[in-house]
Amino acid sequence: MPIAAAVDPTLTRGQANTQPQYRPGESVAVSSLAGPSVKSHPWERMLAGRRPDISPLARDVPDDFYFVEFRTLTRLLDAFDAGDLWGTHLFNQAYREADTAGVGERLKRQLAIESDPRLRPFYDLVVEEVAVAGSDPFVREGSDVTLLFRVKQPEIFHARMDAFLSDAERAHADARRTTGQYLGVAYVQIENPERDVSVIAADPEPGLHLRSNSLAAFRRVVAAIKGKTEDGTVVRRLGDTAEFAYARTLMPRGDEREDGFIYLSDPFIRRLVGPELKLTERRRLVCYNHLRMIGHASLLFRTEHGRWPDSLEELARAGDAPGLFGEGALSCPDGGHYTLSADKTTGVCSRHGHALHLTPNVETPAAQVTGAEANEYHAFVEDYNRYWRFYFDPVAIRLKVSPEQYRVETIILPLIDNSVYTSLASALGGKPEALDSLPVPRRDIFSASFRLNKEKYLDDLGLVEKGAKPGEPAYVFGHPTDAAMNAKAADFVSRGLGNQVGFHLYDAHPTFDLNTASLLGWLFGSGVGHGARSLGGEEFYIALALTSLNSPVYLSFPVRDAKVVDDYLTQLDTVLSVAARNERRGRWLDFEYDFYKYQLPTGETARAFGLRLDPARLRFFWARVGSGLYVASKPFILEDLAGAAQGQPPSVAQGQPAGASQTQAANVDADATGHALVRVRAQNWNDVLPDYRLAWAENEREACLNNLAALSDAARALSARAAGQTGGQALSGEAFDRAVVELADRLHGTHHFCPEGGTYHVSPDGRTVSCSVHGTADAPRQPVGARCASCRI
Ligand SMILES: [Zn+2]
Numbered sequence: 184m185p186i187a188a189a190v191d192p193t194l195t196r197g198q199a200n201t202q203p204q205y206r207p208g209e210s211v212a213v214s215s216l217a218g219p220s221v222k223s224h225p226w227e228r229m230l231a232g233r234r235p236d237i238s239p240l241a242r243d244v245p246d247d248f249y250f251v252e253f254r255t256l257t258r259l260l261d262a263f264d265a266g267d268l269w270g271t272h273l274f275n276q277a278y279r280e281a282d283t284a285g286v287g288e289r290l291k292r293q294l295a296i297e298s299d300p301r302l303r304p305f306y307d308l309v310v311e312e313v314a315v316a317g318s319d320p321f322v323r324e325g326s327d328v329t330l331l332f333r334v335k336q337p338e339i340f341h342a343r344m345d346a347f348l349s350d351a352e353r354a355h356a357d358a359r360r361t362t363g364q365y366l367g368v369a370y371v372q373i374e375n376p377e378r379d380v381s382v383i384a385a386d387p388e389p390g391l392h393l394r395s396n397s398l399a400a401f402r403r404v405v406a407a408i409k410g411k412t413e414d415g416t417v418v419r420r421l422g423d424t425a426e427f428a429y430a431r432t433l434m435p436r437g438d439e440r441e442d443g444f445i446y447l448s449d450p451f452i453r454r455l456v457g458p459e460l461k462l463t464e465r466r467r468l469v470c471y472n473h474l475r476m477i478g479h480a481s482l483l484f485r486t487e488h489g490r491w492p493d494s495l496e497e498l499a500r501a502g503d504a505p506g507l508f509g510e511g512a513l514s515c516p517d518g519g520h521y522t523l524s525a526d527k528t529t530g531v532c533s534r535h536g537h538a539l540h541l542t543p544n545v546e547t548p549a550a551q552v553t554g555a556e557a558n559e560y561h562a563f564v565e566d567y568n569r570y571w572r573f574y575f576d577p578v579a580i581r582l583k584v585s586p587e588q589y590r591v592e593t594i595i596l597p598l599i600d601n602s603v604y605t606s607l608a609s610a611l612g613g614k615p616e617a618l619d620s621l622p623v624p625r626r627d628i629f630s631a632s633f634r635l636n637k638e639k640y641l642d643d644l645g646l647v648e649k650g651a652k653p654g655e656p657a658y659v660f661g662h663p664t665d666a667a668m669n670a671k672a673a674d675f676v677s678r679g680l681g682n683q684v685g686f687h688l689y690d691a692h693p694t695f696d697l698n699t700a701s702l703l704g705w706l707f708g709s710g711v712g713h714g715a716r717s718l719g720g721e722e723f724y725i726a727l728a729l730t731s732l733n734s735p736v737y738l739s740f741p742v743r744d745a746k747v748v749d750d751y752l753t754q755l756d757t758v759l760s761v762a763a764r765n766e767r768r769g770r771w772l773d774f775e776y777d778f779y780k781y782q783l784p785t786g787e788t789a790r791a792f793g794l795r796l797d798p799a800r801l802r803f804f805w806a807r808v809g810s811g812l813y814v815a816s817k818p819f820i821l822e823d824l825a826g827a828a829q830g831q832p833p834s835v836a837q838g839q840p841a842g843a844s845q846t847q848a849a850n851v852d853a854d855a856t857g858h859a860l861v862r863v864r865a866q867n868w869n870d871v872l873p874d875y876r877l878a879w880a881e882n883e884r885e886a887c888l889n890n891l892a893a894l895s896d897a898a899r900a901l902s903a904r905a906a907g908q909t910g911g912q913a914l915s916g917e918a919f920d921r922a923v924v925e926l927a928d929r930l931h932g933t934h935h936f937c938p939e940g941g942t943y944h945v946s947p948d949g950r951t952v953s954c955s956v957h958g959t960a961d962a963p964r965q966p967v968g969a970r971c972a973s974c975r976i
């Protein structure tokens with residue numbers, strides 16, 4: 184959150200020492216490096232002896248693993264699917280990319296778990312509870328994932344699950360089955376070299392089934408279940424910690440609003456930024472880039488010579504690689520040995536594995552690093568301690584997954600130290616209230632409501648004191664007012680208004696060609712594990728500001744005392760009239776104020792205030808209507824609001840469509856109680872929808888066409904003939920088209936697809952690829968008028 188960090192007063196406190204600590208060439212033990220020094224909360228004190236219900240599965244995992252528990256496996260699978268769906272489509276929109284890593288599918292294959300919809304009744308019958316845990320979040324590249332099942336009917340469950348294992352073994356000719364034991368727990372392991380199947384299955388206790396894709400992670404979980412490791416070291420279990428119990432006092436287990444619960448503990452976040460994981464992942468990334476480069480060099484070789492290379496040496500000799508991979512700057516930083524994969528589409532590292540399924544970090548912890556790496560980590564810690572201190576809070580998220588609703592709630596745990604969260608908590612403090620209770624016009628498409636800690640603002644504004652000190656002038660739009668006015672202002676805020684503010688977006692034809700669909704993708708896709716491109720908070724605010732420029736907006740304030748509010752508005756009229764009569768020319772900018780009062784068709788008094796800075800003019804309108812005070816960017820919004828308050832249609836103004844004139848009942852909702860609430864009212868998207876749809880479809884086209892370069896590269900390589908080689912291609916037509924997509928997918932480690940359901944075809948000369956819906960990059964096509972296939976809004 185760069186913006187938030189910018190206002191954090193701790194930033195100005197002292198200069199960090201970022202002098203290098205080590206000589207670049209020296210060898211440094213990772214265990215000698217210290218992580219960020221941010222404190223933990225006093226959990227025991229915060230828990231204050233309470234004993235909330237903790238699931239047995241939380242007591243089966245180490246405290247430095249992330250932990251996700253679901254009431255049913257079906258809900259977990261739904262969440263997986265929804266995650267893939269939303270993740271995929273939002274990325275199409277935000278980054279104009281149409282490829283998917285298919286993380287959920289890949290994991291299910293690795294772990295030999297089938298999720299056919301027909302199996303769901305079976306799962307619901309035999310699985311009582313399920314959890315997912317792991318030591319780091321790099322699931323897309325390759326990470327340890329362990330599933331824990333509490334089973335109701337072990338015999339039925341095992342028959343099925345064992346069958347899945349045998350199926351996976353049969354499906355991979357190179358898979359190997361081994362058995363072993365750890366801390367007295369017998370396990371079965373099935374793995375192939377590429378690791379697209381990699382599963383360890385065991386039953387450490389009656390009614391508990393484990394499935395992990397990593398032996399190292401499996402051992403950590405078994406040690407947690409048994410309470411100690413092989414050498415007798417006691418293992419701290421997540422479910423036994425005070426912090427987890429504290430989170431469960433805020434989000435109780437078994438709440439009907441909970442299908443799933445995600446918890447990222449303090450030790451997990453410490454591990455994320457700690458030296459071992461940071462340096463291990465850094466080395467793995469360098470290696471990963473080499474493995475991918477090998478794949479691209481190999482493709483180039485195939486295109487030039489009409490056959491795949493035999494070895495890395497041959498690639499280097501042919502000049503298709505920048506040198507010999509595995510030597511000098513092109514070697515694995517963690518000492519791995521590189522070879523060409525069996526299908527020649529990537530490199531394989533003896534330490535970090537295959538590019539499509541990297542060996543999880545938990546299996547390859549870096550023990551010794553160079554002085555240069557240690558210095559880099561040291562600089563990171565210095566930065567972290569300065570800027571990112573608030574990151575050390577655990578994160579708890581509650582999920583509700585149903586076809587109609589995908590609901591995500593999170594809690595921000597209170598911090599002891601001064602930080603962004605405390606300022607947020609104090610801004611939004613006080614007792615939670617039912618938010619968003621004012622009537623809403625039909626054309627309200629998006630709302631964000633906040634419960635403000637008003638008393639805090641009164642202090643900050645100095646209104647309380649100023650109101651009490653007669654004779655001291657204050658300034659409203661540059662004009663001095665008197666103490667009476669200040670008293671009214673203080674009264675207005677403290678007694679007149681309620682504790683809330685709402686921001687609302689209105690349905691309208693967007694004025695600028697601003698891509699709102701892309702902005703929304705940006706807003707909600709930000710930070711969803713897209714690696715280095717994941718967005719921080721800054722873009723969120725920019726996107727929000729741009730959206731408000733683009734569509735009519737209004738602010739709503741619930742009114743507590745109508746008379747106080749009206750008095751203040753009347754008083755303000757005088758001040759504003761004076762301001763409007765006095766021209767502001769001759770100062771640093773030539774601008775004029777404009778102010779007038781008018782009646783809404785329903786009788787309420789409205790005010791308009793304009794700021795003219797020729798040729799631009801910024802206007803806003805306000806009125807108290809019923810129990811709400813509204814400030815709007817367009818006059819017709821006030822009319823709609825007045826109509827909504829009266830429960831009758833407002834007059835149709837300014838050529839707005841008649842559909843806008845219906846009203847909607849006030850929205851009082853027990854679910855809406857809290858400090859902040861965001862609501863997307865998709866049912867009201869009428870005018871914006873054609874524009875959104877077109878923008879959406881345009882983004883889909885761009886995303887689709889962005890795939891064509893990778894696909895044509897693959898097509899050229901596959902259709903290349905060796906010198907003297909004659910005869911037709913081994914594959915042709917659809918089979919060749921499929922082979923091209925498959926090769927591109929393996930080379931890039933993602934799946935390339937047309938989001939509109941088009942299919943990719945290779946031209947007869949094998950040089951270009953086109954989409955059946957969108958054409959080619961040179962001759963793009965955009966289906967016009969048609970509803971886009973992937974729009975789900
Ligand atoms: Zn490596």
Ligand SMILES: [Zn+2]
Nearest residue numbers: 887937941954
């Ligand atoms: Zn397409």
